[in-house]
Amino acid sequence: MKSVNPDGSVTARARSLLYLLDKPLTPEEISQQLGQPLFHVKNSLHEMVLCRIIDQKGECFVITEHGKEKR
Numbered sequence: 001m002k003s004v005n006p007d008g009s010v011t012a013r014a015r016s017l018l019y020l021l022d023k024p025l026t027p028e029e030i031s032q033q034l035g036q037p038l039f040h041v042k043n044s045l046h047e048m049v050l051c052r053i054i055d056q057k058g059e060c061f062v063i064t065e066h067g068k069e070k071r
Helices: 012-020 027-034 038-050 065-070
Strands: 054-057 060-063
Touching: 012 027, 012 038, 012 065, 027 038, 038 054
Parallel strands: none
Antiparallel strands: 054 060
């Protein structure tokens, strides 16, 4: 499932993920809080890192300034 649309906007599912990332969270924590399968969360995180919407800090992910503009 895509998290980022071709025009650069984020999907509703990705937007809900972005709101969680005001504090660093692991993929497992995100999966649990969103009630989504871990593999979906990991796919979204990967795509969003490539688009520089979020950053990975160790095992955790955080929103970037660019990502805050997408919310």
